Amino acid sequence: xxxxxxxxxxxxxxxxxxxxxxxxxxxxxxxxxxxxxxxxxxxxxxxxxxxxxxxxxxxxxxxxxxxxxxxxxxxxxxxxxxxxxxxxxxxxxx
Amino acid sequence: xxxxxxxxxxxxxxxxxxxxxxxxxxxxxxxxxxxxxxxxxxxxxxxxxxxxxxxxxxxxxxxxxxxxxxxxxxxxxxxxxxxxxxxxxxxxxxxxxxxxxxxxxxxxxxxxxxxxxxxxxxxxxxxxxxxxxxxxxxxxxxxxxxxxxxxxxxxxxxxxxxxxxxxxxxxxxxxxxxxxxxxxxxxxxxxxxxxxxxxxxxxxxxxxxxxxxxxxxxxxxxxxxxxxxxxxxxxxxxxxxxxxxxxxxxxxxxxxxxxxxxxxxxxxxxxxxxxxxxxxxxxxxxxxxxxxxxxxxxxxxxxx
Numbered sequence: 353x354x355x356x357x358x359x360x361x362x363x364x365x366x367x368x369x370x371x372x373x374x375x376x377x378x379x380x381x382x383x384x385x386x387x388x389x390x391x392x393x394x395x396x397x398x399x400x401x402x403x404x405x406x407x408x409x410x411x412x413x414x415x416x417x418x419x420x421x422x423x424x425x426x427x428x429x430x431x432x433x434x435x436x437x438x439x440x441x442x443x444x445x446x
Numbered sequence: 447x448x449x450x451x452x453x454x455x456x457x458x459x460x461x462x463x464x465x466x467x468x469x470x471x472x473x474x475x476x477x478x479x480x481x482x483x484x485x486x487x488x489x490x491x492x493x494x495x496x497x498x499x500x501x502x503x504x505x506x507x508x509x510x511x512x513x514x515x516x517x518x519x520x521x522x523x524x525x526x527x528x529x530x531x532x533x534x535x536x537x538x539x540x541x542x543x544x545x546x547x548x549x550x551x552x553x554x555x556x557x558x559x560x561x562x563x564x565x566x567x568x569x570x571x572x573x574x575x576x577x578x579x580x581x582x583x584x585x586x587x588x589x590x591x592x593x594x595x596x597x598x599x600x601x602x603x604x605x606x607x608x609x610x611x612x613x614x615x616x617x618x619x620x621x622x623x624x625x626x627x628x629x630x631x632x633x634x635x636x637x638x639x640x641x642x643x644x645x646x647x648x649x650x651x652x653x654x655x656x657x658x659x660x661x662x663x664x665x666x667x668x669x670x671x672x673x674x675x676x677x678x679x680x681x682x683x684x685x686x687x688x689x690x691x692x693x694x695x696x697x698x699x700x701x702x703x704x705x706x707x708x709x710x711x712x713x714x715x716x717x718x719x720x721x722x723x724x725x726x727x728x729x730x731x732x733x734x735x736x737x738x739x740x741x742x743x744x745x746x747x748x749x750x
Contacts, residue, residue: 371507371520381504381523386531389500393534404506411510412503 353387354427355379360397360416361424367400367413388414396420482517483508489525494533494596501528533596542601542665546591549672550584553722556679560715563683566704567712580719587668587726600661603652607645607662608669611729614641615674615721642666642729646736656741663733671726675718682714 355377360368374384391397398417401410416424486508490501504524511517533539557580561567568574595601618634625631642663649662687694687710694710703709 369507369510370503371511381507381520382526382530383523385500385504385524385527389497389531399503404509408509409502409506411506 353391356384356387356391357396357416357420357424358428360414361421361428364416364421367402367415370412370414373414391420396423480514480517482514482521485518486521486524489521489528492525492528492593492596493531494539496534497531500531504528538602538605539595539599542595542605543592545605546665546668546672547588549669549676550588553584553672553675553679554581556676556683557715560679560683560711564708564711566708567715570701570703570712573712576716576719580722583723583726584672587671591665591668594661594664600649600653600658600665603645603649603662604665605669607642607648607666607733608729609673611641611645611666611670612673612677612725614638615670615725616677639728639732642670642733643736645729646733646738647740649733650737650740650744656737659737659740660734663737664730666733667726667730670729671722674725675722678718678721679715682711682718687711687714 356373356379359373359377370384370388371381374381377384379387388397388399392399396417397414397420400413402413403410483505486505490498490504493501504520504527508517508520508524511520557577591604594604614637618637621631621634645666646659646663648659649666650656650659653659653662686707688707690706690710694706694713697713698706698709701709701712703712
């Protein structure tokens with residue numbers, strides 16, 4: 353969740369697609385969507401719909417709410433020493 | 447053999463109903479074009495009704511993934527997410543699903559105990575197909591309940607209605623079997639269709655739509671069937687199949703089973719399995735009729 357918040361707080365005003373966000377933080381959809389849903393339930397994330405071209409379904413976009421920005425600032429400012437906070441790509445490259 | 451045929455027919459009906467429910471649940475969310483899209487359309491049917499928007503979000507995202515392997519990974523991930531994400535609103539749904547799953551586990555446990563206590567039952571004709579059908583039906587009823595309860599608020603009515611329907615079956619069955627020569631008690635048989643009709647009507651009344659009533663009927667069907675099986679199977683195992691009726695005493699010598707108790711337990715467990723299917727199927731069908739009639743009488747939508 354911290355990685356998702358950190359990615360979102362990097363560009364707080366930008367709306368993000370779910371798939372792109374997952375690729376950025378290296379999270380599969382099975383982990384990403386429960387996190388996005390929890391963040392939305394807690395009022396930390398807002399979502400909107402982007403109309404797609406004719407015949408295509410609309411796409412969900414996400415960005416942090418003011419409360420989400422505050423929470424992200426607090427969480428991402430804390431030193432993180434847990435192994436889970438290390439990106440998986442780094443582990444694979446090690 | 448007749449029991450096995452009835453089991454297979456009713457099993458097919460139950461599976462057909464399940465497929466119909468799944469199609470209705472998943473319909474309208476997306477337009478599947480390939481296997482990952484079809485998987486996702488199926489998966490988002492597991493989301494709770496108040497999470498439907500997230501299913502649309504997943505479907506919208508999949509449309510923009512082109513590589514087939516990535517589409518598969520995305521859809522499989524969404525399936526696990528859909529199964530794990532709880533409903534937003536805390537309600538009685540989890541309790542109902544938990545109770546139905548526990549009842550299904552109890553049905554399996556009783557059957558396994560019976561087979562361990564009377565292992566010769568496994569040598570009887572048609573035992574293995576009947577056990578396979580029984581397991582599939584239990585899994586189907588549990589899955590149907592889980593899907594319906596996540597998608598609607600029919601759980602409480604369905605649970606209460608199912609217990610009531612099972613109680614009616616037991617009371618009517620015991621009374622009619624105990625007093626076969628008393629025609630007055632035959633009127634009690636009318637309670638068998640009236641109980642599920644009432645459940646369907648109550649579900650429609652409470653949920654304001656015919657769909658809500660049909661959902662309540664389906665949940666009550668699963669509950670009623672399992673409760674009936676638990677009662678009948680427990681009775682068969684506690685009494686070792688006794689008291690033996692004239693038909694059992696007549697048929698036992700031709701059964702090939704080693705003793706009367708094994709034969710009676712086998713026969714009674716088979717009857718309990720057949721009743722599980724019969725009660726759940728008739729409850730679902732009659733309840734759905736009651737729900738539809740009530741919706742039309744109230745001028746409520748017959749579908750959601």
